[in-house]
Amino acid sequence: MKKQSMWSMRLSTASLVLIPVAVGINYIGKLIVGLLKLPLWLDSIGTVLASILAGPIIGALSGAINNVIYGLTVDTISFVYGITSIAIGLAVGILFYKGMISSWSKAAVAGLIVGLVATIVSTPLNVGFWGGQTGNVWGDALFATILSNTHSTWLASLLDELVVDVPDKLVVVLVSFGLYKGLPRNIVQVYNSDNKVETLD
Amino acid sequence: MKSISLYTDRKSVLHSLDPINKLYYIAFAIFIPIILPSIEISLACVALSFTLLISGKVFTKTMPAFGVVLFTLLTVILIQGLFRPGNATILFQAGPFTMYREGLLYASILSLRVINIVSSFMILVLTTSPSDLVDSLVRKGMSPRIGYVISSVFQIIPEMMAAMETITDAQRARGMETEGNLRVRIRAFFPLLGPVVLGSLINTKERAMALEVRGFNAKSPKTYLLDQKQYRFSTVIQWGILFVIGCAIVWRLAS
16 A cells, blocks of 8 residues: 655645644643653653654644743743754654654664754754753753863853754653554554545445 | 642733733743844843833742742753863862853853743743733734644643542552652553553543534634734734834944
8 A cells, every 4th residue: 555645735634633632642741751850851741642643744733823822831942942842843753754653672773863953953053042052950050060171162052952952852752652553453553544445335 | 729820910001911912922031142242232232121020020920930040050050060061261160170260151141041041031931921911912923723732732731740640549549659769650651541541541532522513614704803912012012023123233343
């Protein structure tokens, strides 16, 4: 069966309804991290899961809307980081479509790639808005050390984002892949846009 | 159920304005300091936003939002003041650390920019209910499907948070530990997240069917359940803001 292009803009109702749930899962992920005091963000599980289930367009939309909602309710500056969320959604969608998130080991590699993408997109935003910092205590401590030793804001900022984002996205992609594998197939099938309708007569 | 929206219902002029005007104001507050980059102009923008927030009787409600950014800004001021490349003029010394003038100046410009953006967004967020904003945007031509998605986020998140509370209680009742060393806490992550994700995805299937049955995908133009709200002064405010931005550009080019 020929697969429909992953860039199909024909958004089915099921995949549109997935977006608010993706945003909700992002929120819940962050909430649980706060509850359990884990040292990562884990606030993009929903975006990644939506990309896996419904492709890069829905993933990117989930990311964008996630940051708009987050900007309207908690942290205004997260509007700007919507660009990062869009990049994460696109990257995961493309990687999954190309079959590069199909086993645990492949998912780990994909997680590292997504982390790098997020780092590259976020660093200029960090430099523009926070002088290069990320707001994460460990990352910022590293930022201060490198800045005082090398006098390069960009290098310090890149490494600051790298040490925080890559482990985070690695875990996020692995968690999402685990959740995806655990989903009943009749749920996964709902978002499959290349299903053909067959009639019996 | 607790709403996640920060909207505060008050009686004020700001509350009775078209949400689109507030979007124009955000554009104004962001672009003016870019067009005219001086500390005085940025301060004036912040002062204007604060005045508007006070006139909307919502100034005290901005504190949590500023709390989020102020901590980060404090670290920015510290790190830039101590380590920024190009630091030369010593301001003061505290033990082994030296505070420099250049870094401090740079950090205060950054802080001012962030505070300016946050305060202009707060005007929109605190004085506009999300449904009014979505309604205005859809009437301006945004896709009603995207409009549905945005307003349903505001309903789904409290629902999911309630579901998570129930699940947390249930898992704790079964003996799951949520406190202790890192390994214990990591192990608690999946039993909390899994059921919420699964439950909400099963719900989407039903929600999608319910929407389809009601013609969500119908090609015909959508009608509105509620009458259009009557807002005053919209044209004046929007053209006024555009005029001021225009003047700023001319001033920048002329000087």
